[in-house]
Amino acid sequence: MSRFRKSANRQVPGLNTAALPDLVFTLLFFFMIVTSMQTVPVMTQLDLPVTEEMQKLQEKSLLVYIMVGKDLHQIQFNSGFIALDDLPAHLQSFKTELPEADRGKLTAILKIDKDTQMSVVHKIKESLRGAGVLTVHYSVVKNSRR
């Protein structure tokens, strides 16, 4: 019966956690690749419009952000607040800071509240057109009903 005798000093071996950091690092790299750092903070309170059709933003650089929230007195131009009437001047000075070859490639990202009147949107579009920024990206939320 000695074969089945319990040894008195049996110990549970320590759990090997050497591979745990590898797991976490994999997660970390996944998040680093998938997410994008936000370059322009959204300081305007707004509800984006909802549509069914949408396309992904292709350009990653040469972007101009214009955000219009509930408060029409100040609109957000990149990371500062300006008045709507000053938009052409700001666009112009933004463009002159860019290298000449890149000036035509600008894309405007319009984040506009869904209840905004079209006269405001038209004014922004006219300013963009006047400054030669012809590619416009209307930010929307996709309608997931379909």
Added chain:
Amino acid sequence: MTRFKRKIPQINSGASADIAFLLLTFFLITSSFDSKTGIYRKMNPPVVENVLKKRMDIQQRNLLTLTIDANDRIAFENEEFPLQDIRALSKTFISNPDNSDFLPEKETLDIPEIGSFAVTSKHVIALYVAPKTTYQTYLSVLSEITAAYNELRNETANRLFQKSFARLTLEQKEAIRTAFPYHISETETLNEGGAQ
């Protein structure tokens, strides 16, 4: 000569997981799933033309006029028109499948990759928007029109190349774009009522 090998103690790596977790949480907090992640949509620039001036040159059959008034009502040829029908209407208008005399005239173009293709090259979808229209209504209409173009492009890509538009090569995409070019013209109406 040493007879016995000296045992090297294992390095305790238990804390490195904590460091990795710290980094992970940092990235989770600072990063944001913003505009670039796909719930947003890219629009082509509107065809910028002086519509009022050009209207003289456009034949009636080549023109589709949609009006949105200050109360967010959508009208097609001065009659109220439901939003969900705009896509089908635009598709028929852009493609003119039955070569109807009331729909845009076709021009046979020789497009690389496709060959000769009948394109409604002169069609114009004119969108008249009142200043008091809400942005949401305007974008809903624009989204439907864009969807019409995209569906036509997809259908044609499936028919000619047996692939969806997104999976075509650059040259093939360009060919399909030439076959169904965006011709959307936008004008702000001046009067409060909307329709001109």
